[in-house]
Amino acid sequence: MIKKDKKTIISNGTIITLFQSLENKAISIEKGKITAIKERKVMDIPAGVEVIDAGNGFVVPGFIDIHVHGGGGSDVMDGGYEAVKQVATTHSRFGTTAFLPTTMTMSKDKIIGSLKSIHEAFIKGTGAAEILGVHLEGPYISSGKKGAQKEKDIKKASIGEFLEFNQASGNLIRIVTLAPEKPGAIDLIRWLHKNGIIASVGHSNATYKQVQEGIKAGLTHSSAGFIRKMKSNFTGKLWKFFI
Structure with a gap:
């Protein structure tokens, strides 16, 4: 990892930018920011x-991963600072410089424990990939599209419970993946949108009409598979959301 309090120069690599690749150049970095690219x-x-x-390799911007459950033998849901740190360290080895630790549908106590651990890692730092916030996946998902998640832990959406989750995370939740057809989901989507938190459809068995209702309430993303193909009675087109 580059030390932000020290000037660093990266050389002997092909620099990849948004629009071009640069050879025989060097990058000067000060206080965590690129200050020059020169011969x-x-x-x-x-x-x-x-x-x-x-080493004649490629120099690219760090990856930002907004959906990370685990890595290096650890899972965000394991709980504890060391588990989150292990996930961050593992992903940083492969080019991820910032990420959103992502929970999954489990018991309320398990989710809260995980969120507290993520908050602890956010405060302490990981010495590796930076934690930008939390991606809350579930527990407001469809039983029919639950994937590996347990049906007994799936719930109807609740603003009150979400506020408990967000408090446990230190108000770090940035994305919520949910099924818009669940009872209470539209109200939660509306609240999330109003408060600047991304509402994302995932693990959902919603119809085309139900997704459209979610979009009107503030649904803006799709963040997981396990979503049915939807056919509009008006257009006859097949709709499918992808990761």
């Missing part, structure tokens, strides 16, 4: 500057 031979390298040799 390596004209880059001024003062004493004490950390120089990273890219």
Whole structure:
């Protein structure tokens, strides 16, 4: 990991930007920000500057992963700071520099325990990929599209319970994956949208009409598979949401 309090230069690699690839260049980084991209031979390298040799590899922006359940033998739902840290460390090895630890449908106590652990890791830091917030997946999902999640833990949507979850996370929840056809889901989607939290359809058996109702309430994303193909009676088109 690049130290934000130290000037760093990355050289000997192909730099990939949004629009082009740059060869024989070097990147100068200060306080966590890129300050210059220049020809390596004209880059001024003062004493004490950390120089990273890219080894003729590619230098790309870090990946931001908004749906991460686990990694390195640990799962976010394991609970505890060390589990979350292990997930962050594992993903950082493969280019992820920031992520949203993602819960799954389990008991209320288990979800709250996981959220508290994520908050602890957010406060302490992981020394690896940065935690940007939380992705709450479930427990407001469809029994028919639950995947590996247990039916006994699936619930109707509740603003009150969501507020308990968000409090446990230190108000870090940024995305909620839910099934818009669940009782209470439209009210929760409306509340999430009003409060700047992304509502995302996933693990849902909703009809086309039910998804449209969710969109009107503030549903903006699709974040998981296990969603039925939907046919509109008006257009005759098949609709399907993908990850």
